Amino acid sequence: MTQQQVAPPTTPYGAPICFADAKKAMAAAEAEAARIGVGVAIAIVDSGANLVMMHRLDNTQLSSTRIAGDKARTAAEFRRPTKVFEDAVAGGGIGLRVLTFGASVADGGVPIVVNGAIIGAIGVSGAASHQDAQVARAGADALK
Numbered sequence: 001m002t003q004q005q006v007a008p009p010t011t012p013y014g015a016p017i018c019f020a021d022a023k024k025a026m027a028a029a030e031a032e033a034a035r036i037g038v039g040v041a042i043a044i045v046d047s048g049a050n051l052v053m054m055h056r057l058d059n060t061q062l063s064s065t066r067i068a069g070d071k072a073r074t075a076a077e078f079r080r081p082t083k084v085f086e087d088a089v090a091g092g093g094i095g096l097r098v099l100t101f102g103a104s105v106a107d108g109g110v111p112i113v114v115n116g117a118i119i120g121a122i123g124v125s126g127a128a129s130h131q132d133a134q135v136a137r138a139g140a141d142a143l144k
Helices: 019-036 063-078 083-091 093-100 129-141
Strands: 041-046 051-056 109-114 117-125
Touching: 019 041, 019 051, 019 117, 019 129, 041 063, 041 129, 051 063, 063 083, 063 109, 063 117, 083 093, 109 129, 117 129
Parallel strands: none
Antiparallel strands: 041 051, 041 117, 109 117
């Protein structure tokens, strides 16, 4: 299979993330943002892509709340990190079709997988895309 013909992920959806786990993921993401010195918005959605928690850290641009939510919803709905879509668009050609999917095409959205099932996703916006992703991964990894 070529990169443009990658099969959809098979990770199943699980029960929605509980509030206590969302708080744990949020705390880890906030700690990582503080550690690397970035102001970001962090959104956590459940396995149905419904918003569970949103924090906008001090001095973060207002648009980042919307973008973080979009990244989290994209990661949950498509069962994959938003980096996949960023790479597809960067590759051009047939990869540009993802622009019609209504998906966020910037790195920083990551599914939260526990016991082999997607319980939610975390999206981060406000810094460089790779930093957004670093913060999101820290949040998701807190529940492993």
